[in-house]
Amino acid sequence: MTGNEAIAEAAIRAGCGFYAGYPITPQNELTAYMAKNMPENNRVFIQAESELAAINMVFGASAAGVRAMTSSSSPGISLKQEGISYLAGAELPAVIVNIMRGGPGLGNIAPSQSDYFQATKGGGHGDYHSIVLSPSSVEEAYGLMFDAFDLADKYRNPVMILGDGMLGQMMEPLSLKPGKVIHYPKPWALIGCQGRPANIIRSLLLKDGALEELNLKLQKKYKAAQEKEQRWEEQFTDDAEIIVVAYGGMARIIKSVIRQFRQKNKKVGLIRPISLWPFPVKAFAKQTRKKVKYLVVEMSYGQMVEDVKLAVNCSRPVEFFGRAGGAIPAEGEIIAAIKKLEK
């Protein structure tokens, strides 16, 4: 299965009842998979007239209490930001998949990680966060979709799966394990007011202090997510003198590079953030050895590197290597960047 198809299959198994999307490369296989398989499973699939319509359809389905998702790629995700802000403001669960491509503008259709800021810092207007999960393999993408729907319902918040064109298009073997599916009660959902007072879904709060109150509630929720939902993978960090930090598809190349260093008994390790928001600061807090230096490698010109600097509070050297616009840092370039740090 390709990453795109695995994500779609996992969504269906996680109980996604509604999907709306709009064509954009490199995530079209996901939409096509949903077009075929959602109706076969008595779920709703709509090809929307635009990304704006798609995310607002997700808003509607979620307001009606149904697990809902959309998927797109970078320029389309920019269009969805309005809707994601409204979802966050109205505290509606939703899953948004971004299979990133090169930007800015129409960019190209090659893999990229240039939407990190947009995904992790809010993206739309207002003080909010989406929970952002980043898979680095097809199997992990499949598993994280179950988590994405679960976290969305648990926190009543949008959750984004941040992949890249490489992951979306890549084909890997996959065992379709049953995932965790918890049914959360949704007393707030709009299903008609029979036997209860009318429910209202809103993000407009004009009364004095009401919007601040909502914001404080959201902040409390984000704080809880920061406490409980940090996820990462680490390799060889116990004795590492250089720790390379990379996520998603980029981390796969790093793993291969690190193996080469370890074969030569060079103390190089890896931290791979899986939750990009909340950022796994705990992974860095553990590294108390004084000698550690960090190298952040991204398919961007330096976005996650800012969070790594914050995580180590600038107490250790943090260097960066990245290429973007569809360019992928090559092994040789990464090896050279690590060697520079060894000096």
Add this chain to the structure above:
Amino acid sequence: MDKIYAHPGSLRNTTTHYCPGCGHGIAHKLVCQVIDELAIRESVIAIAPVGCAVLAYDYWDFDCTEAAHGRALAVATAIKRVRPQNIVFTYQGDGDLAAIGTNETIHAANRGENLTVIFINNAVYGMTGGQMAPTTLAGQKTATTPLGRDVKIQGYPLKISELLTQLPGVCYVERVSLQSPTEIIKAKKAIKLAFENQINKAGFSLVEVLSPCPTYWGLSPVKSMAWIKDVMSKEFPLGRIK
């Protein structure tokens, strides 16, 4: 003695934020009367627009959601698709439905979504201070057409209702007015038919309601009603369009 008129049960007993002479109060009441008469209050899900009527849920006593500006019909589409057993309607102004949301309007109509749309046309953006709407009349002065709408520069009043009749998915379109008690009774009949169509799974129904905005028309409430009759309804003729 028979009681022949009462406050609609699905309209909350509260004062509204609307300006004196505004048509939203009448339109809200008509919607609620119809919902009560059809006994569908407990299955209704409403979508409030962005605009003066965004707070409609403070006045309506049934399930309701906001939608981003222009996106009401995208939100409504999804709600109806996942809950076809519910009665779903949008209540949208001219800017919402015929400017920022034109795409959502046309495509929901073209898909023949089984929805009811109450389209309030008052030829102006009310909430933001009386700017030109897509339905502003030629020559009409607004905050953004201080010399009057010049059709050579700002284009013509957009007749979205007439445009929608071209789409096979559209079941029913009628333009009504709140200018007089007679027209209000006709408006109620049209709104009722638009809801009955949904109950009968007939497809997309839209009622355009010509509604007064005395504040931004610069007219008294009484003169506003006369302006609908004498001027606005000449540009936007009343009656069933499809």
